[in-house]
Amino acid sequence: MANSSLHVAGLFAGIGGLELGLARAGHHTELLCEIEPGAVAVLRNRFPKVPVHEDVTTLKRLPRAVNLVVAGFPCQDLSQAGLTKGLRGQQSSLVDHVFRLLRASDVPWVVLENVPFMLQLGRGNAIRHVTSELERLGYHWAYRVLDTRAFGLPQRRERVFIVASKEKSPAPLLLEASRQPRDPIAAKDVACGFFWTEGLRGLGWAVDAVPTLKGGSTIGIPSPPAIWMPDGQFVTPDIRDAERLQGFDPDWSLPAAEVARNSHRWKLVGNAVSVPVAEWVGSRLSATTTWKPLLPVPFDRRSAWPRAAFSDDGDAWTVDVSTWPVSKPAKSIQDFLKFPTKPLSHRALQGFLSRLSRGNLKRPAAFDRDLQRAIAAAPADAPRPKLKRRTTARSSTRVLR
Ligand SMILES: C[S@@+](CC[C@H](N)C(=O)[O-])C[C@H]1O[C@@H](n2cnc3c(N)ncnc32)[C@H](O)[C@@H]1O
Numbered sequence: 558m559a560n561s562s563l564h565v566a567g568l569f570a571g572i573g574g575l576e577l578g579l580a581r582a583g584h585h586t587e588l589l590c591e592i593e594p595g596a597v598a599v600l601r602n603r604f605p606k607v608p609v610h611e612d613v614t615t616l617k618r619l620p621r622a623v624n625l626v627v628a629g630f631p632c633q634d635l636s637q638a639g640l641t642k643g644l645r646g647q648q649s650s651l652v653d654h655v656f657r658l659l660r661a662s663d664v665p666w667v668v669l670e671n672v673p674f675m676l677q678l679g680r681g682n683a684i685r686h687v688t689s690e691l692e693r694l695g696y697h698w699a700y701r702v703l704d705t706r707a708f709g710l711p712q713r714r715e716r717v718f719i720v721a722s723k724e725k726s727p728a729p730l731l732l733e734a735s736r737q738p739r740d741p742i743a744a745k746d747v748a749c750g751f752f753w754t755e756g757l758r759g760l761g762w763a764v765d766a767v768p769t770l771k772g773g774s775t776i777g778i779p780s781p782p783a784i785w786m787p788d789g790q791f792v793t794p795d796i797r798d799a800e801r802l803q804g805f806d807p808d809w810s811l812p813a814a815e816v817a818r819n820s821h822r823w824k825l826v827g828n829a830v831s832v833p834v835a836e837w838v839g840s841r842l843s844a845t846t847t848w849k850p851l852l853p854v855p856f857d858r859r860s861a862w863p864r865a866a867f868s869d870d871g872d873a874w875t876v877d878v879s880t881w882p883v884s885k886p887a888k889s890i891q892d893f894l895k896f897p898t899k900p901l902s903h904r905a906l907q908g909f910l911s912r913l914s915r916g917n918l919k920r921p922a923a924f925d926r927d928l929q930r931a932i933a934a935a936p937a938d939a940p941r942p943k944l945k946r947r948t949t950a951r952s953s954t955r956v957l958r
Contacts, residue, residue, distance in 0.1 A: 560843040563625040563666060566590070568613055568655055572599040572810050572825045574803060575627050575670065578835020583843070587620045595813035595821050602812035613654045619662045625842070628655050629670040629830050656690045667691070668838060669719040670830050673702050676717060676862040684862045687719065692868060696721035699728040699867035702880050705803075707736065708833035709885030711766040711893050712802040713750075716830065718838055728867035730841040733848040735878040739887075741765035746787045748891045749924075753783035753791070753905055756912030760920065765889050770799055772828040781823060783901055783909075784890065789927040791906060795896035796822050804832030807896070837883065850876045903935035 563584045567576040570591040580586065589600050590610045600609050610616050619626065630652040652669075659667065675683040684700075691698045698721040705714035720727040741747065741764040750767035751760045761768030767782045781793040796819070797807035803826055810822040853874035856863055863875035887893075901909075910928055913920075 560666070563842065564620075564622040565625045565627055566619045566623045566658075566664075568616075568626065568628040568658075569630050569651070570600055570609075571596050571629060571828050571830075572805075572813070573603055574805070574830035574832050575629055575668070575835045576604065577805070578830065578832045578837075579625075579627065579839040581832070581836040582839025584625065584839055587623055590616055593825075595810075595817040596825055598812045598816045599810050599825065603809065613651060613658075616654070616658065619658055619664065621662075623662065624664055625666040625668065626655065626659060626664050627668040627670075628652070629828075630655060652687060653690075656694065659694055663723075665723045666842065667696065667719075667721040668842075669721075671717050671719075673715050673717050673864070676702075676864070680860050681858065681862045684717075685858055688868065688873070691719075691721045692871070695723050697723075697726045697728075697868055699726065699731045699865075701731050701865040701878060701882075703834050703837075703882065704738065704880040705831040705834055706766060706887065707738070707881035707883055707885065708804070708831065708837060709887045710802055710804060710831065710833065711887055711890040712768075712770060712831070713763045713766050714769040714831060715880055716834070718834070720838065720842070726867065726869065728850055728869075729846045729848040730844055731838075732850060732865060732867065732876055732878050733844075733846050734882040736881040736884040738879055738881045739884060747889065748787060749785045750782050750890065751785065753793075753901055753909045754780055756909050756918065757916040758918075760918055762920070767794070767802060767890060770802060770823075770827040772824045780820075783905075784898070785924060785927065786891070786898075789930060791901040791928070791931050792898035793901060794894055794898055796826065797896045798894050799823065799826050801893070801895065803829050804834075804836075805829075833885075850874065852876070900935065901931070902938050903932065904938040906932045906935060 561583055565576060565579055565584050565586045566588045567573065567586055568590045570576060570589040576586045586604060586607050588610065589604060589607050590613050591597050591600055592612050597609055597611060669687065688698050698719060700717055700719040702715050702717050705712045720731050747765045750763040752768060755761060761782065767784065781799060784792050784794065786792060800807055800809045810825050813822050813825055853876050855872060856875050858873055865878045866873055866875045906928065910932065
């Protein structure tokens with residue numbers, strides 16, 4: 558069958574980054590499945606003709622036409638504890654609903670996406686579970702960590718893409734091209750991104766880029782990264798630029814603001830798949846190639862898994878490929894930003910400096926000097942209103958994203 562136009566079921570669809578990228582590669586979405594009301598509002602608005610089912614656990618079957626299932630599944634319950642529970646049959650982990658649905662229909666193609674941490678989680682427990690389920694269902698599989706920066710966006714964002722097929726080995730499609738990552742040069746006039754919500758154990762330092770946009774932060778709120786500008790200012794980008802940094806049009810996630818706070822959009826955008834990466838994966842599904850992996854090496858499936866691998870006749874192999882299958886020209890982060898930036902508040906700067914001074918993270922001396930200056934120049938914040946803390950079962954779930 559030609560893969561130039563596949564019929565897609567998008568599970569755990571979020572705000573539809575995967576499905577939008579696949580549409581740009583010529584594929585059609587037949588069904589979306591997403592539980593979170595803000596994300597559902599975006600999907601209904603942006604994919605008005607596609608039915609949205611609101612919980613994967615109650616989705617009985619896939620539409621008959623579907624020949625590609627895609628899922629950027631949450632992986633919080635692929636920890637050892639979660640899996641053991643699943644295997645005892647008391648509570649399936651969410652990704653197991655993907656396998657349940659695949660078992661019930663004959664779908665030739667699957668694309669899964671997740672954080673690279675899943676390759677290490679429980680000494681490879683999560684990726685071992687996913688690939689062995691795929692094998693049990695008769696799929697060949699290949700996976701690779703891909704970096705959004707390769708696709709022309711100034712965001713450093715690594716994600717694992719797993720492609721599985723019942724028809725042929727997906728290894729040549731996913732692993733063929735490998736470019737040398739373009740390392741940005743740290744220079745005086747280059748902006749650097751970092752997480753102002755961190756500062757104790759890590760900074761997420763990104764030269765001429767923002768670090769990975771995230772669904773949450775260590776201080777518990779969905780929040781933008783900060784950018785240290787060459788003029789010494791510390792600013793945060795506008796949500797519309799964050800959407801652009803993921804490959805969406807500005808205001809793609811605006812429909813979420815009808816059902817949630819506007820700041821919730823940061824979480825949705827941070828959770829999304831970068832659109833041009835999804836488009837590249839989608840375009841590779843219909844590529845023809847005679848490429849064979851050069852010097853594949855077998856590896857031990859019982860410990861952490863490599864950054865790229867594929868199955869062949871029941872064995873698992875790794876190959877040396879970069880996270881850059883392409884090297885699209887990119888604007889500097891400063892030139893990329895189109896919307897007004899916001900200076901970090903006095904409180905945010907001070908909190909960040911306090912965390913920074915308790916840790917021992919390396920950073921340029923000029924960074925601390927500019928930070929002190931910015932604190933001195935920032936107007937004092939109004940006192941914080943006292944808020945009651947609400948804890949729900951859902952917000953206390955540990956999510957690995
Ligand atoms: C990592 S995000 C996926 C992001 C998506 N690929 C995108 O591009 O925006 C995982 C999604 O799974 C959703 N999810 C969690 N439990 C679910 C369930 N039971 N049914 C459907 N979706 C669920 C979450 O709300 C979240 O949006």
